Amino acid sequence: MPELPEVETITRSLREGSPEVPSILGEQVSTVNLLWQRTLAAPSPAEFAARLPGQRIESIRRRAKFLVLRLSADHLLIHLRMSGDLRVEPETSAPLQPHDRLALDFASGRSLRFNDTRKFGRAWLTSSPADVLAGLGPEPLDPAFTPAVLAERLAGRRRLLKPLLLDQAFIAGLGNIYTDEALHTAGLHPLRLASSLTPAEIERLWAGIRAVLQEGIRRNGASIDWVYRGGDFQNHFRVYQRTGQPCPACGAPIQRILSGQRSTHFCPVCQR
């Protein structure tokens, strides 16, 4: 499921809470229950279970597609990968759901559950989160990410736009949905060579990336299939998973190709 807008939506819901599920800021971990060993990237399960209890959640933010929970002494980082999801149970006695991989019980009696059907998701408990986050590219919605920054990063890159935009070291947070949507918004073919863009095209790409991410956040992300978060951006896709359907801009049928083993959707008329 989760790309930048989905992770941002989850981050906000955990931090700000809702009438049904209050914020988990300030919660103190009492017990941990690791149900799938490999979900924990570091440290060892024994050290994890020894270090985490007693720590409070001091802040919650997002970096790229990572959730970053600052604790009393450590940071807990969570990456949801393809099918991960987080939910808060009102009682620690709430039964585990199918595919729950990690449960953090709080002293208040609530419990945070990391559910992940495909087991690709990962959690890190670390005193140096920068090490885990090292190598990530710029945050596309940060004010520091300007068209000039994008132009500088594109210069000389002999790569195709689609795989380059998916590369988290080039720009952080885009995934398959928002890359296709951004390229359509910018009117750029996904297989264009990155170094071939004109300044006007770079400006359009920059604006397209920001626009689709902002729309995704405004719509609380996209919810597809059995991974559901309550967002509705999936009802506003221009090209993603719309193969054969009319382009919203010109009516031409949307095409699907493969680029680096990833489905890639585009309008052959709007994106030359």
Place this chain on the structure above:
DNA sequence: CCTGAAACCTGTCTGC
């Protein structure tokens, strides 16, 4: 430096 394939996983859908 760059691309493609495979691996890590489970579930759903399509076509024969």
Place this chain on the structure above:
DNA sequence: TGCAGACAGGTTTCAG
């Protein structure tokens, strides 16, 4: 109905 194959929002590793 059964079953093989394709495909799914991500990332890492390795071969060429």
